[in-house]
Amino acid sequence: MTEKSEALVLLLEKRRFEHVRAMVAEMNAVDIAELLEDLDDGQLLLAYRLLPKEMAAEIFSYMAGDTQEKLLGVLTNQELAAVMDGLYLDDAADLLEEMPANVVKRLLQMTSPEDRRRLNQLLKYPDGSAGGVLTTEFVDLKAAMTVAEAFQYIRECGPDKETIYTCYVIDRNRRLEGVITVKELLLASGEQLVGDLMEEHVISAVTTDDQETVAQLFAKYDLMALPVVDSENRLVGIITVDDVVDILQQEATEDMEKMAAITPTEKPYWRVGVWETFKTRFPWLLLLMVSATFTGMIITSFEEALSASVALTAFIPMLMDTGGNTGSQASVTVVRGLALGDIRVRDILRVMFKELRVGVLCGVCLSAAMFAKILLIDRLLLGGPVTVMEAVVVCVTLLATIVCAKLVGCSLPLIAKKIGFDPAVMAGPFITTAVDAISLLVYFRMATVLLHLT
């Protein structure tokens, strides 16, 4: 608990409600929401009722899911109606998606029929699509309006809109005709027509687009808002840049977690308990452990070769680690390139050709370094038992491993994406396991041939 939340608890206990109001009046909605997280059920309800009416819904929208659920359970129907009315529609849709069925039912009963219809529409779009993050609360202008009329309209409907700064011009069939900003309207004279001022080449997304594609558009074109249209170019809603900031953070976190063999959760670190954390990590570890035992089986099958030349065993960790590192360099680069829109699936051959050349460069240099190290340090300096032929086996294997690792690392995520799997899941430890197996097979084959082992 922070100092501030301790103070709040104390004020609530002593029923110093005026002090609570004064404390909250000084604060930002996000910080108030954070403050309320620490309260127990009774205090939470009490504190919520002390909030300024016009801020309550906004504060509610910033609370964590479990706090929201706790609060919804104790609010009166009238208070529920006020929450639903005060939330932006996209936030209300997110809330309905998170809450259990009985709460959703109560919430929908407290919503106006018109909002309920629009909410149901929003809830139909799949999670992670442009439709899933859009809001229907935007300013729509008509081309025939004058600038003065446009301002009049913005003043009337503005308070309920997520953004008023980018306005969309639609025809009578709600088809998107153009876009105009408040800045442009402000700099124009009152009698000019919106249709003459608007930009007709509008960058837009379709409801079915991936939210990552949407984020790429924002980044590329420095957008503040993006209109989303349906398959017939009718304007359905807009996506605002603050949601894109969240999407970017969420997508990057997910990719990192997947690459590290973790099932992604959307919750911050301290909101995930030990048991829940275990469940996001254990299945992957088990899967990878089982697949790593196949690597062990390769070793077992070359047991005799290994006992004939124990020096070879000492190089196994180095070969496996270097292969793994080389592979993840390539795969992380490709996964990130896909997420940023720099690389497309159809570039696969170009990517492989580039990585092949990088792999050969890295492989030749590393093998040469390793060869020198074995001969100069292991043999000459330390007088180890490694023979020159063994050094050749190690270094040729190293070169082959590095080139294979680069090729596997760069192509697996692209192939995964092509066949509809998640590239980041492929880019992670699966590549390590695959490269381990390849490097050991090459190693023992080389050893058998060059050292004449059986």
Add this chain to the structure above:
Amino acid sequence: MTEKSEALVLLLEKRRFEHVRAMVAEMNAVDIAELLEDLDDGQLLLAYRLLPKEMAAEIFSYMAGDTQEKLLGVLTNQELAAVMDGLYLDDAADLLEEMPANVVKRLLQMTSPEDRRRLNQLLKYPDGSAGGVLTTEFVDLKAAMTVAEAFQYIRECGPDKETIYTCYVIDRNRRLEGVITVKELLLASGEQLVGDLMEEHVISAVTTDDQETVAQLFAKYDLMALPVVDSENRLVGIITVDDVVDILQQEATEDMEKMAAITPTEKPYWRVGVWETFKTRFPWLLLLMVSATFTGMIITSFEEALSASVALTAFIPMLMDTGGNTGSQASVTVVRGLALGDIRVRDILRVMFKELRVGVLCGVCLSAAMFAKILLIDRLLLGGPVTVMEAVVVCVTLLATIVCAKLVGCSLPLIAKKIGFDPAVMAGPFITTAVDAISLLVYFRMATVLLHLT
């Protein structure tokens, strides 16, 4: 080359300049910049001169660094002056930072003394700080202005500002007094005073703040713009959300690259050549290969134990891989938590306690699974040579490795951050190497003690 750029080349060759102008008039500045990338020097200059004057600087700001340099080399002084005049100051500062010294000198000569002074100021802030990304082109209002006066002022100075939608109220010493949005101004009546309407609790950053901290503020408070003040609370500039979108992508890419043992570059995949890619990857692979040879030395020093029980060798890859995977799960979670502001350095003990419990849970379950697998599949089904005691050694080592890996994985990034190193660099393969060594040491110690090997 895309179809469009081929068409452009053709039009330029045939000197169909009217067609070029018409083609460009239909396009967005970002797309035009992309189109010009493919042209050779002479065509680039020709095409640039055909661009509408009012768009030229904006298009220039979206070009890649090498194209900008190419173009600056062939522009006349007058054209250079137009570019510098047309660029937003923060973009101009970024340009100066990227260009070679002789180009910078020419550019600064073509800049007005006032802009030069402000540019020099901007260039003093370190890269990656709030000062390094701010722009000085914002709307500053006075508390005593009426709403009508404020709109008059915005109309006059608005065209040159990066954003007009969030306005900052400053006193005569340029100290930040409040913030007000154009939405609030539009919804107020003309004679109201800015000072009565403004929000006095302004969320702001200091010039020396890390850009990652700035991005966290935007994400937390859903900001569109953030004022940046100096140590005496004087308003220096603002950061706009479009720059934050870039910062978020850049920081996430950097963290991923560092964790994958790659020296980060800011360039997209196809702008980094094979040789340059090699240079970002090779040093890390070399370093990690050398550190992996220490793991090999551990194996060598237990050579006799291994030759006495060859079955043990087969489990080495499984132990190393599982340790590595477990460690990166913890480290990636912590690195991301740090980047998102969920975890702070002083939480280290709480983090370690949580990871310890997760580690014990994962360790016990995985060891049990492995024990069952060895006894049922390896021994009973396949009739392998593994003894029960060897299975015990493997599984106890597995448990110890997993718990150690979780603790090392979660604490190393935090310790790194504490002593001023980069957490993401620590979170990567260094943890794998450390965990490899730990797991092998435990393994051979266990084997020596429990199997009575020497």
